[in-house]
Amino acid sequence: MKTRFEHAYVLDIMAEDRPGIIARVSGVLKRLGGNIDQCSQTVLEGYFTLILVVSLPKPMEPEDLAREVRGKEPEGLQVLVRPFDASVAARPAPAAEPFVITAFGRDKPGIIAHLSQCLAGKDINITDLYWNRTNDDFVMVGQVAIPGRIDLAMLQADLAAIAAAEGFTVRLQHENIFVATNQLRLTRAAKQG
Amino acid sequence: MLRTEEILSTIQMLHAEHLDVRTVTLALNVDDCAAPTPDLLCRKLRDKLLSRAARLVEVCDRIGRKYGIPVTNKRLAVSPVSHLVAGHGQGTAVAIARTLDEAAGDCGVDLVGGFTALVEKGVTAADEVVMKALPQILAETRRVCASVNVASRRAGINMDAVAEMGRIIRRTAEATAAEKGFGCAKLCVFANMPEDNPFMAGAYVGEGEPDAAVNIGVSGPGVVSSALQRRIQIGGKLTLGDLAEEIKITSFRVTRVGELIGREVAEALGVAFGIVDLSLAPTPQVGDSVGEILKALGIERIGAPGSTAAVAMLTDAVKKGGAFASSSVGGLSGAFLPVSEDAALSAAVAAGHLSLEKLEAMTSVCSVGLDMIAVPGDTPAETLAAIIADEAAIGVMNDKTTGVRLIPVPGAKAGDRVEFGGLFGSATVIEIRNAGVSGAFVRLGGRIPAPIQSLKN
Numbered sequence: 343m344k345t346r347f348e349h350a351y352v353l354d355i356m357a358e359d360r361p362g363i364i365a366r367v368s369g370v371l372k373r374l375g376g377n378i379d380q381c382s383q384t385v386l387e388g389y390f391t392l393i394l395v396v397s398l399p400k401p402m403e404p405e406d407l408a409r410e411v412r413g414k415e416p417e418g419l420q421v422l423v424r425p426f427d428a429s430v431a432a433r434p435a436p437a438a439e440p441f442v443i444t445a446f447g448r449d450k451p452g453i454i455a456h457l458s459q460c461l462a463g464k465d466i467n468i469t470d471l472y473w474n475r476t477n478d479d480f481v482m483v484g485q486v487a488i489p490g491r492i493d494l495a496m497l498q499a500d501l502a503a504i505a506a507a508e509g510f511t512v513r514l515q516h517e518n519i520f521v522a523t524n525q526l527r528l529t530r531a532a533k534q535g
Numbered sequence: 536m537l538r539t540e541e542i543l544s545t546i547q548m549l550h551a552e553h554l555d556v557r558t559v560t561l562a563l564n565v566d567d568c569a570a571p572t573p574d575l576l577c578r579k580l581r582d583k584l585l586s587r588a589a590r591l592v593e594v595c596d597r598i599g600r601k602y603g604i605p606v607t608n609k610r611l612a613v614s615p616v617s618h619l620v621a622g623h624g625q626g627t628a629v630a631i632a633r634t635l636d637e638a639a640g641d642c643g644v645d646l647v648g649g650f651t652a653l654v655e656k657g658v659t660a661a662d663e664v665v666m667k668a669l670p671q672i673l674a675e676t677r678r679v680c681a682s683v684n685v686a687s688r689r690a691g692i693n694m695d696a697v698a699e700m701g702r703i704i705r706r707t708a709e710a711t712a713a714e715k716g717f718g719c720a721k722l723c724v725f726a727n728m729p730e731d732n733p734f735m736a737g738a739y740v741g742e743g744e745p746d747a748a749v750n751i752g753v754s755g756p757g758v759v760s761s762a763l764q765r766r767i768q769i770g771g772k773l774t775l776g777d778l779a780e781e782i783k784i785t786s787f788r789v790t791r792v793g794e795l796i797g798r799e800v801a802e803a804l805g806v807a808f809g810i811v812d813l814s815l816a817p818t819p820q821v822g823d824s825v826g827e828i829l830k831a832l833g834i835e836r837i838g839a840p841g842s843t844a845a846v847a848m849l850t851d852a853v854k855k856g857g858a859f860a861s862s863s864v865g866g867l868s869g870a871f872l873p874v875s876e877d878a879a880l881s882a883a884v885a886a887g888h889l890s891l892e893k894l895e896a897m898t899s900v901c902s903v904g905l906d907m908i909a910v911p912g913d914t915p916a917e918t919l920a921a922i923i924a925d926e927a928a929i930g931v932m933n934d935k936t937t938g939v940r941l942i943p944v945p946g947a948k949a950g951d952r953v954e955f956g957g958l959f960g961s962a963t964v965i966e967i968r969n970a971g972v973s974g975a976f977v978r979l980g981g982r983i984p985a986p987i988q989s990l991k992n
Contacts, residue, residue, distance in 0.1 A: 515603035519792065520537050520541055521537070523545045524788075
């Protein structure tokens, strides 16, 4: 991605969720003459988090930009800033197919660690992860990119073995089944991301 | 990127509500196996089936694992055997049936359709050979399914063929008396038989179809029934329009799954993708029943007044959702009412709530007709023929497919319970009122002319 202005930064902001956080952040950037080039926000259990790629017409030290955004209020925002490197996103990703891992069962510590270590050992990237614990039970939904060289049946067996040992249920299914049943777009397009 | 709720809702359908792909049917034209001697013909037929279909089961299982969805049945359909027996006798017809049976077994498929004759306007010598062989081949083979088209919108109803099928059904029941007439469960008599139907016993490869194609039958009624029950539990004021909408959405989702799997299987096998058949095909498993959908819609006793309207709404909503989901919808695409294969329908017959006459009325608004109905073993052939004629008339006049799969159970009387086992389920022998008094009509024979296409009231 090419940012609007030459001097680009990645901002990571966390706070207790309340109205006005985005108004504050975007207001500071406007005052600095900057531009928001991309952002993504999520709220989890009352905690707000926002990641942005922004660019400014004049260079700033990352820590100075963080201080400007953070402001002076005692309940101010937690802000991390680092220079944006466009080559990070431009690195070619290995050819991979999108799959979804779902797991359900009785919650206990270490389940994500077991599963993610199995995936990491096979160079499988987790592109999105959701976990929710209700009473003693958990639900996990992970979207992953599986390189073409991975034997799917073997991977499914490895995950099933972890699940059997830890006492939960796990499934690994190609993304297209979820696209087909929920979205109007063609499943063929899913292969191109 | 997918949303978590979307993923969880699909997981619910797949694993709690048992969404599956009901059948992947590989349709193969085998006309090029014709040969002057039965030996050569059967060798060519066997070679063709094994070379094209040997990987079917393995491919379906692999793709099923990839998507986490089972392909419940893998089947074969071939072009009408009547094409192959032209110039041959009954011995060749039987040899072909045995070859189909063995080759299907070697490919790991449970049923193969296409022992078929199309006689809506007249019977050729080859058709006659096929029809005469039916009792024997249905008794001597396990996997071969047979179908005979006796009527069409353009030809009318061939009453000579209808009468003959009445006799053939009786003979088939007697030839398989030890299995309670089970041979008849593999024989369908049709009006307006679709060329691309993936469901048994009527699957075959019709005129205008490609050399090879994959046709898909989507998941059963259990998913629709669960969706309706979930919608009802959410509460609020619901109308039949709301419930039709729920059926439509479920049908859309189910059809998209069928098309996804079908296209990928076809690509892996190097053949064309044919059609998705939207039909809700029940199994004897509790919960996988069209009857239970009717109950969910508020018909307490299946067969009670309102049943026909409920089936009409169900069938129409399934078609609307499916037609939006896929541009390749075909086959029968409606709601099946196979009595022995549907636990709730079977129970309704046993309780005396559902009569043959009400079933006939319900088939006028759904596919596919009077299906898997056990009747008394002493039902006269001419009465069976008259039932076929009634059902064919519904198909011909309404420009839709109808079929008849009746099982006269030797030695059984109305009210007796019969177990067929497995997918074929169990049934209570249904009462046929006024049996034996339609003979003069059937014996007149000839052809009931094709209906007028205007003056549609």
